[in-house]
Amino acid sequence: MEHYNMNLTLKVWRQKNADAQGKFETYPVSGISSEMSFLEMFDVLNERLINEGKEPIAFDHDCREGICGACSMHINGRAHGPWAGTTTCQLHMRAFKDGDTLTVEPWRAGSFPVVKDLTVDRGAFDRIIEAGGYVSVNTGNAQDANNILVPKDDADAAFAAAACIGCGACVAACKNSSAMLFVSAKVSQLALLPQGQPEKKSRALNMIAQMDKEGFGSCTNTGACEAECPKEISLTNIARLNREYINAGFTYEK
Amino acid sequence: MLNSKIPAGSLDKKWEDYKGHCKLVNPANKRNMEVIIVGTGLAGASAAASLGELGYKVKAFCFQDSPRRAHSIAAQGGINAAKNYQNDGDSVFRLFYDTVKGGDYRAREANVHRLAEVSGNIIDQCVAQGVPFAREYGGLLSNRSFGGTQVQRTFYAAGQTGQQLLLGAYSALERQVALGNVTMYNRHEMLDIVVIDGKARGIIARDLITGKLERHFGHAVLLASGGYGNVFYLSTNAMGSNVTAAWKATRKGAFFGNPCYTQIHPTCIPVSGDHQSKLTLMSESLRNDGRIWVPKKQNDTRKPSDIPEDERDYYLERRYPAFGNLVPRDVASRAAKERCDAGYGVGSSKQAVYLDFAFNMDRYGRIEASKRQISNPSADEIRKLGKEVVAEKYGNLFDMYAKITGENPYEVPMRIYPAVHYTMGGLWVDYELMTTVTGLYALGEANFSDHGANRLGASALMQGLADGYFVIPYTLGNYLAGEIGTKAYSLDHPAFIEAEKNVQSTIDKLMNIKGTKSVDHFHKKLGKIMWDKCGMARNEQGLKEAIVEIQQLRAEFWKDVRIPGDANEFNPELEKAGRVADFLELGELMCVDALNRRESCGGHFREESQTDEGEAQRDDANFSYVSAWEYKGESQFELHKEALEFVECKPTQRSYK
Numbered sequence: 001m002e003h004y005n006m007n008l009t010l011k012v013w014r015q016k017n018a019d020a021q022g023k024f025e026t027y028p029v030s031g032i033s034s035e036m037s038f039l040e041m042f043d044v045l046n047e048r049l050i051n052e053g054k055e056p057i058a059f060d061h062d063c064r065e066g067i068c069g070a071c072s073m074h075i076n077g078r079a080h081g082p083w084a085g086t087t088t089c090q091l092h093m094r095a096f097k098d099g100d101t102l103t104v105e106p107w108r109a110g111s112f113p114v115v116k117d118l119t120v121d122r123g124a125f126d127r128i129i130e131a132g133g134y135v136s137v138n139t140g141n142a143q144d145a146n147n148i149l150v151p152k153d154d155a156d157a158a159f160a161a162a163a164c165i166g167c168g169a170c171v172a173a174c175k176n177s178s179a180m181l182f183v184s185a186k187v188s189q190l191a192l193l194p195q196g197q198p199e200k201k202s203r204a205l206n207m208i209a210q211m212d213k214e215g216f217g218s219c220t221n222t223g224a225c226e227a228e229c230p231k232e233i234s235l236t237n238i239a240r241l242n243r244e245y246i247n248a249g250f251t252y253e254k
Numbered sequence: 255m256l257n258s259k260i261p262a263g264s265l266d267k268k269w270e271d272y273k274g275h276c277k278l279v280n281p282a283n284k285r286n287m288e289v290i291i292v293g294t295g296l297a298g299a300s301a302a303a304s305l306g307e308l309g310y311k312v313k314a315f316c317f318q319d320s321p322r323r324a325h326s327i328a329a330q331g332g333i334n335a336a337k338n339y340q341n342d343g344d345s346v347f348r349l350f351y352d353t354v355k356g357g358d359y360r361a362r363e364a365n366v367h368r369l370a371e372v373s374g375n376i377i378d379q380c381v382a383q384g385v386p387f388a389r390e391y392g393g394l395l396s397n398r399s400f401g402g403t404q405v406q407r408t409f410y411a412a413g414q415t416g417q418q419l420l421l422g423a424y425s426a427l428e429r430q431v432a433l434g435n436v437t438m439y440n441r442h443e444m445l446d447i448v449v450i451d452g453k454a455r456g457i458i459a460r461d462l463i464t465g466k467l468e469r470h471f472g473h474a475v476l477l478a479s480g481g482y483g484n485v486f487y488l489s490t491n492a493m494g495s496n497v498t499a500a501w502k503a504t505r506k507g508a509f510f511g512n513p514c515y516t517q518i519h520p521t522c523i524p525v526s527g528d529h530q531s532k533l534t535l536m537s538e539s540l541r542n543d544g545r546i547w548v549p550k551k552q553n554d555t556r557k558p559s560d561i562p563e564d565e566r567d568y569y570l571e572r573r574y575p576a577f578g579n580l581v582p583r584d585v586a587s588r589a590a591k592e593r594c595d596a597g598y599g600v601g602s603s604k605q606a607v608y609l610d611f612a613f614n615m616d617r618y619g620r621i622e623a624s625k626r627q628i629s630n631p632s633a634d635e636i637r638k639l640g641k642e643v644v645a646e647k648y649g650n651l652f653d654m655y656a657k658i659t660g661e662n663p664y665e666v667p668m669r670i671y672p673a674v675h676y677t678m679g680g681l682w683v684d685y686e687l688m689t690t691v692t693g694l695y696a697l698g699e700a701n702f703s704d705h706g707a708n709r710l711g712a713s714a715l716m717q718g719l720a721d722g723y724f725v726i727p728y729t730l731g732n733y734l735a736g737e738i739g740t741k742a743y744s745l746d747h748p749a750f751i752e753a754e755k756n757v758q759s760t761i762d763k764l765m766n767i768k769g770t771k772s773v774d775h776f777h778k779k780l781g782k783i784m785w786d787k788c789g790m791a792r793n794e795q796g797l798k799e800a801i802v803e804i805q806q807l808r809a810e811f812w813k814d815v816r817i818p819g820d821a822n823e824f825n826p827e828l829e830k831a832g833r834v835a836d837f838l839e840l841g842e843l844m845c846v847d848a849l850n851r852r853e854s855c856g857g858h859f860r861e862e863s864q865t866d867e868g869e870a871q872r873d874d875a876n877f878s879y880v881s882a883w884e885y886k887g888e889s890q891f892e893l894h895k896e897a898l899e900f901v902e903c904k905p906t907q908r909s910y911k
């Protein structure tokens with residue numbers, strides 16, 4: 001792979017805190033190596049800002065391996081930037097060329113208020129999981145693991161859904177700020193497994209109810225979420241969630 | 255005197271006996287007992303969920319925006335358990351034995367045996383929660399091999415095992431949050447322990463969004479705050495992983511066990527430049543199917559595909575025929591360093607070796623072809639089928655490699671090099687996981703307990719979940735049973751006021767330095783000292799130099815660090831500064847410990863102590879002990895020794911030949 005250096009213009013959203021008015025600031029950056037990750041490019045910029053006596057740009061990140069779901073930048077109008085199936089931290093500067101201008105914003109969604117600069121509050125996702133994203137089994141009362149047989153295809157499909165990292169890109173990408181892809185991933189994972197059956201109905205109903213309560217919009221099937229999801233969570237999960245929800249709505253009594 | 259409180263009786267009865275005789279807290283009393291848990295990785299989340307289920311009032315803390323993002327999420331390859339589902343000769347004893355031997359006879363037998371005993375329950379529990387482990391066509395669970403063992407006992411979910419296990423524990427935790435048994439404090443960082451009359455009674459935490467300091471009471475405090483590999487700056491750990499919680503405990507009287515035992519993982523993506531912020535692991539599971547080699551010729555610049563088979567040196571297979579590519583990590587890392595230092599390294603930096611899948615991709619391709627009854631498959635067909643099998647097993651890892659390096663590992667061998675990965679050292683704990691401060695516990699990677707001087711792959715996840723799901727629910731009860739008469743202390747107790755004042759003054763001090771250099775500047779410098787002088791190979795002179803250099807760097811840090819912004823707002827630079835300040839103290843202790851231990855064992859390689867063949871040479875007569883260090887003031891540490899006794903696993907020179 002040929003390495004190259006580039007100069008870029010960054011337009012970055014700066015916002016002091018949740019209550020402050022935000023605005024874009026422009027920063028030229030130079031000597032960026034094509035081998036850097038996108039966040040390493042931000043490290044370089046932040047180091048410079050600190051040396052200049054300015055405040056660095058706040059952004060969420062931790063694993064830098066595409067798995068913790070912390071990083072969350074909206075780059076040139078796309079959640080996590082131009083590469084398909086890739087988180088911001090795994091996006092590398094090879095994706096850009098010398099002279100490019102990059103506009104970087106936080107996730108934009110009413111249910112994800114800005115904390116500072118590019119950092120948002122995704123607590124709503126935890127509360128949706130609290131509403132039912134689990135199997136009610138206390139520690140210690142499990143049977144031998146191999147007593148539960150799971151057909152490989154179901155196990156694989158459940159795993160594919162369980163790969164969701166809770167980053168919120170689906171919400172940020174959706175014009176309605178819907179959280180359906182996130183919710184459907186968890187509901188599908190558990191609906192596909194025998195362990196998830198007993199609570200299947202209440203789970204779908206309660207998680208959707210919490211999603212509505214958090215103010216996420218409704219799903220109009222535009223598919224933007226699937227296109228931007230770094231873990232390529234499939235839209236078929238939303239279809240499954242809808243089925244589960246409708247079924248549950250007809251038959252669930254409490 | 256250190257009392258490790260190991261129960262009497264034969265090794266395989268100790269835990270059973272302990273459980274049968276430990277004190278219990280009745281349900282009504284549990285509801286009045288508050289437990290603080292710092293950390294929501296596998297250890298913390300599993301403990302919080304289990305203790306919440308039991309009825310304790312739990313308060314859990316993490317510095318990320320959600321408990322689900324704890325560093326455990328990044329674990330890739332798998333989790334061990336002695337299920338013997340493969341009928342290949344596994345047993346509790348064998349897992350126990352492999353772990354003690356893998357740890358180079360520097361772990362406590364009783365703890366390791368308990369770990370092996372509960373390992374099977376962990377898999378049961380996780381499956382019950384809906385963790386989607388890999389399965390065979392018959393619907394049963396699948397296993398793979400990891401290093402340092404000759405059986406297949408590793409359970410996995412592609413290269414995302416940690417993610418799936420953590421999401422299982424996280425969902426159990428969130429369920430308890432919903433039920434009101436656990437209160438979750440996200441984006442909170444614990445900055446001190448509150449000790450009253452010799453017992454841990456609470457913590458001081460900073461709300462990372464508002465910058466406000468908070469006081470929290472607990473009848474007991476559990477630290478599940480992870481490892482300290484980031485003292486090296488570059489490591490496979492998440493960016494936020496740090497030693498602060500454990501270090502604050504050390505300063506409050508908890509002894510630090512075996513700080514110099516660090517694990518350098520053999521298969522990581524090599525450093526690509528000065529901008530490097532972290533290193534990425536390529537899971538050990540890849541060594542199941544990848545063969546490691548370098549050219550037989552020094553400074554060979556040919557493309558790997560142009561180097562014929564007989565000009566390749568599969569040096570692990572050559573040196574260790576019995577275990578081959580699956581030798582333990584410490585052995586594999588040193589062997590890679592040896593080859594590179596001798597001039598056989600590959601890639602532009604020459605600090606890399608090949609991890610090559612072609613051979614096994616081919617083998618899998620043939621098996622698939624045969625399964626599908628394709629007779630005389632073409633080379634292309636075989637390649638394609640083989641690729642599919644490999645993609646299913648390791649797809650996410652291969653994708654990650656391609657994104658980072660821009661190369662396609664299905665076509666060309668991966669380039670890999672060792673990197674800091676895990677810390678076996680940590681807070682010293684007794685059999686009950688209690689530190690030397692009464693009522694203060696340490697779980698998971700934060701404690702020193704089970705892995706001796708070298709951890710075997712897929713054993714950290716096992717240990718974290720063992721501690722949280724199956725050990726602490728018993729051992730904590732044994733302590734709290736004696737505390738049922740203790741009322742919650744007022745948060746205005748002088749000890750709380752004092753602790754908060756100290757935290758505040760440290761923050762003020764940091765903010766007021768207003769120096770000229772960023773936190774990262776100091777962190778990188780510290781990392782370089784540690785890597786060069788307390789890394790894969792250590793010697794007396796280097797360690798002595800490192801101690802002086804770290805002291806100087808620390809003095810410079812406290813004079814010249816620059817932290818922009820304010821203390822009373824979201825300020826990631828301030829968070830980092832506090833962590834690096836603690837790393838600057840820990841780093842010194844690691845060198846002190848490494849200097850004291852004039853033997854080689856596991857990941858700790860003292861150049862002065864090696865066999866003729868360059869293997870680590872232990873000195874059991876003089877060093878068969880755990881080093882537990884007591885903090886006595888800046889640069890002052892007192893050594894306490896816990897003698898190690900081996901009843902079942904008699905120490906021998908570890909051999910993987």
Ligand SMILES: Cc1cc2nc3c(=O)[nH]c(=O)nc-3n(C[C@H](O)[C@H](O)[C@H](O)COP(=O)(O)OP(=O)(O)OC[C@H]3O[C@@H](n4cnc5c(N)ncnc54)[C@H](O)[C@@H]3O)c2cc1C
Binds near residue numbers: 333443698
């Ligand atoms: C890339 C990678 C791959 C790995 N793969 C494997 C594998 O395949 N198999 C295996 O067995 N092991 C593996 N390991 C090791 C294993 O992942 C870790 O040892 C284990 O997950 C540690 O879990 P833990 O619960 O102890 O701590 P962590 O998961 O590190 O959690 C620490 C928690 O403490 C919190 N915390 C820390 N300090 C504070 C503070 N001051 N205040 C508040 N909260 C705090 C954090 O927010 C976090 O919630 C891997 C490690 C890495 C780096």
Ligand code: SF4
Binds near residue numbers: 165170182230
């Ligand atoms: S569904 Fe995809 S985009 Fe949405 S939270 Fe999960 S991983 Fe992120």
Ligand code: FES
Binds near residue numbers: 061062069071090
């Ligand atoms: S930082 Fe963890 S997914 Fe990007």
